[in-house]
Structures are given as C-alpha cells and as structure tokens.
C-alpha cells in the first residue's frame with residue numbers, strides 16, 4: 001500500500017494515523033520463502049515535527065511459518081516489533097542524505113510494504129525450534145526423532161552434538 005505524504009511533509013506538526021494491511025502473503029529473503037499465516041492491521045502514525053523531522057511509528061504483529069532449526073517441521077512463529085523511524089525533512093521533502101536506506105519512500109510516497117519488509121529483515125527470528133527439547137532428525141536415516149526413535153543411534157547424543165547437528169541443518173536449508 002502506498003500512502004501519499006505530501007500534506008504531512010508540507011505542513012508543520014501535521015499528524016495522521018493510517019490503518020494498513022500487509023499486501024504480501026509470504027516473506028522472501030535469502031533465508032528462504034516463508035508464508036505469512038496471519039497479520040494484524042498496522043496502525044501507522046505519521047507526523048511532521050516542526051518541519052524538521054518525519055516520524056513514522058507503528059506496531060507489526062504477524063505469524064509466519066518457519067521451519068524448526070533441528071527437525072525442519074513447520075512452526076507457526078509470532079513476530080512482533082515496533083516500527084520507529086525518524087527522517088530529516090528538508091524543504092518539504094525527506095532529505096537527500098536519508099534517501100539511500102529509505103527506498104520505501106520516494107518523493108511523497110510511502111510504500112508501506114517495503115517499509116515493513118525492511119523491518120522484517122532486521123527483526124526476523126535467528127533461530128526457531130518447534131520445542132525447546134526438539135530431538136531433531138536422525139543424520140543417518142532422516143527420521144524425525146520427535147515422533148519415533150530410529151535404530152541408528154542407541155546412545156543419547158551428546159548436547160555438543162546437538163549443536164553440531166543444528167549447524168548441519170542450517171547448511172541443509174540453504
């Protein structure tokens with residue numbers, strides 16, 4: 001969704017609140033392609049502070065499907081964070097120096113999807129487990145060890161091995 005900011009950028013201390021819905025149904029990054037299962041409408045408050053700064057604030061709450069880092073099973077994962085951006089205003093526009101990292105803003109147009117995408121990149125969970133003590137999958141036969149023990153390993157894996165297994169899984173996901 002595109003929001004036209006011309007009135008806000010050009011009148012000192014003007015404020016507006018917009019309720020926006022995300023228009024993308026999955027988050028695609030170099031980590032993979034993750035379905036967005038649910039997302040709450042975002043109440044974005046946008047304000048011009050003394051013709052000097054543009055403030056963009058809002059809260060993002062969504063649930064994405066992310067594979068467990070050990071067993072690869074899909075885990076519905078809540079992701080919640082605040083957007084809190086401050087940009088310099090110069091002559092009724094966001095200042096040129098701010099433009100490079102802000103491709104979500106072109107002239108008077110705020111692209112909410114691009115803004116949220118940029119925030120998701122920063123706030124994406126580093127590691128997701130289906131449960132704290134997920135047993136992972138057997139490296140030999142590939143069985144999900146949460147469901148049933150396989151016959152490959154008779155002894156309890158060393159916790160250090162579990163860490164190595166995580167790294168191993170990470171390579172497999174890429």
Ligand SMILES: [Zn+2]
Nearest residue numbers: 068071130134
């Ligand atoms: Zn798991």
Ligand SMILES: [Zn+2]
Nearest residue numbers: 138141150152
């Ligand atoms: Zn096995």
